[in-house]
Amino acid sequence: MQQLRYPFSALLGDYVRGLAGLAVSLVIVVTYDRANSMIWLFLGLTLLFLVYTMRTVLRQTTTVAWDDRGLTVTQWRGWRWELRLDWDRLQYLSLRYYAPRKTKKKGMGSLLGRLGGRRSQDGDRGVASPDQADQEASAAEGAAGLGDGWLELSLRSEAGKTTLDSALPQFTAIARRAGAAARRNGLDLDPVSRDNLAALADLSSAEDLQPESSLG
DSSP states (O other): OOOEEEEEEEHHHHHHHHHHHHHHHHHHHSSSSSTTTTTTHHHHHHHHHHHHHHHHHHHHHEEEESSSSSSEEEEESSSSEEEEEGGGGGHEEEEHHHOOOOOOOSSSTHHHHHHHHOOTTSOOOOOOOHHHHHHHHHHHHTTTTTTSOOOEEEEEEEEEEEETTTTTTTTTHHHHHHHHHHHTTOOOOOOHHHHHHHHHHSSSSSGSSSSSSSSO
């Protein structure tokens, strides 16, 4: 069973944004005129940046162990919190793509939908045009965490719910394994999640499906 953690390099930007925003908003709250009602806005911003920073700390303490039978998520929340999710007991899967910049294209939340890629429901793609190939290549790049966005995978079983994002090493392999479990369990996935799983299938090599015995 492999033990995975979010690399600090992937969290550094979130720490900088959260702590910088928290510092600026705190300075404003401390020095602002208490009689001015605008202080409530800055108090709200202070709370928002505090929650954002604490969420980043929580991600840094997260450990994900996974194998052919399922995954175990462990976090430090002031106490040790653990969730064991078995693939054969998976009840819900959602895979969403998020872009940091606003887009006017359709299919928000979907790699293929956002970029304009189309797939038939029966899996028959036909011959892809050069533009289509470029779009799907860009989708694969985004899925790998190399583009300008990120993916979030939400999983739920009777034991509880967890959400992982694509900054986690081997996220693609975990998402594909979860997708295979969802199909095997007969789950009715939403179109956006199906699109994103299809994009990951194009991206990953066959060897990514099998977890290694130990980290290299």
